[in-house]
Amino acid sequence: MDASPRAPSRPGFDWFLTASVVAVVAVFVRAIFFMPVEARQGAAQKIFYIHVPSAFIGLYVAFGIVAIAGALYLWLRDDRLDRIAASAAEVGVIYMTVVLITGPLWGKPVWGTWWTWDARLTLTLFIWFVFVGYLILRGAVEDPGTRARYSAVLGVLGALLVPFIHLSVYLFRTLHPMPIILKPGQPSLPSNMLATFLMAVVALTMLFFALLRARYRLAVAMDAIGDNDASDATPVSTLRPEPVR
């Protein structure tokens, strides 16, 4: 289905994005300055309030949207689904970048090492590479239909790593902590820490959907001018010299 974009609206002040950024900053300030320091891990435990929500949203929400939108694109061939998948993939990579930066910053003081090649960490790095590859693929294929089809397949296959990452702490021996929120039974957190954690989930989820909406609008505008992708990269074919006649 050819869902040609309507004329994109002019970029204006984005209230949703602004409110989301304010909410995230407020949660960061609450976590750093107003939450108690955990007795055994020290202040490094506070990394939990950004690391876990970012991982939750990046893995389950962002890459879940990529997989669902990709699968629906392969069925319905609606260009809007391709734009949604591409936007969710880009924002998901940003969230997982934060996960991969903040995880080692927690691991060094608590584990005594920045990184260990156990299943949870390695699979998380792999899924980050898969979706970085997804974005590179989108920049490399010029034909919109081919690009959408290839990236939909890669998005669906890449998201298959998500359940393995979730179950990796149960299936393999690992240094990574077991879930304390997404587990059977009550979350094992004091109520004030749980409240701050849930605020962080809400704020970072708002930010995710604000970024997704902004990125989707950018994709609509890029399609309106017939550009390959929303990066500023010049397509390789345009760099080829003209044949000498």
Added chain:
Amino acid sequence: MPDNAIFAYVAYVAAAVVYGAYVVSLVVRRRRVQERLDRQARPGAAPQR
């Protein structure tokens, strides 16, 4: 209690930089695209590609 607050501060600053830089990149890319759209909309303007 271990004194490791510096790791938490660095993590929060790094997260703020990554999220903030992405917001700025979206705003900048959107403005550039809008400028190209405006140029294309002018009467007699040649297409970009």
